Amino acid sequence: MNVPTEAYVALSGVLFAIGAAGVLVRRSAIMVFLNVELMLNAANLAIVAYARHWAGFDALAGLSGQTVVFIVLAVAAAEVAVGLAILVAIFRDRASSDVDGLAEVRL
């Protein structure tokens, strides 16, 4: 009945790997960004699973872990706002977001 933490962590690893493959494989910058979101959520799943695991040992660890995930969500919202603004600015100049051609974004 009770699913072990290992199963959740393994699922999180699989999702993270799929997202990493997407980052490497997709051509459009906005699709790369979408895959980064997938990787972020895979990491969140691992944190929530570990939070439940450690809640069995420590009274405060579980809720602290879940609160960290809450903060990660807020950071992800800020990241998406800035990232999509950068993509819109790139699209204005180039009408394309092919990451192979974005050499001028370099510092």
Next chain:
Amino acid sequence: MATFVVLAVVMIAGALGVVLLRQPVHAALSLVGTLLALAVTYVTLEAHFLAAVQVIVYAGAIMVLFLFVLMLLNVQDTGPRRSLPGVRWAAYATAVVTAAAVAAVAFWDGRPAPDPAVASLNLQGGSAGGIGDALFGELLLAFHLVGVLLLTGVVGAVALVQRRAESAHGAPKGSGLPAGRDATDPKAPALGSGGSR
């Protein structure tokens, strides 16, 4: 266990859709499905408040912003990269090795699992009250820093999509703007409000 298996299958199928579907809107909707399944997974992990926040913030606000930009910019169908075929298979191989390694290490660890009853007692069902206690107590500094970060993000997003005031005013009327600039004009106010979300 059956619930977990169903959720895992849905989430992995959605994640594969994000990588493999050619239309960007289809890929984004596939990610919405994955995120909703992830919210249900949070419920099975006794994180009820996080599940609600995941649906509202991620599957709601963030993915709507993504779909909004995808439709606004009319992103072309690209699909997986074709310019370097070797890189593609290397990426898939890396993903398979990474997933297998993480899963193997996760199951390898032989330390004893805690008592589930104690865990669920300490988690208090992942209620908003318990999370608020941790957020405004132990993690108060992180809470303040996230507030600063969100404000910076809003200002940065508006500044990035904003048109320069001088170029809008100083352009000579007779010469006219290049054709491309007129086509992009309606984006500016829409993205200004979208980015501040």
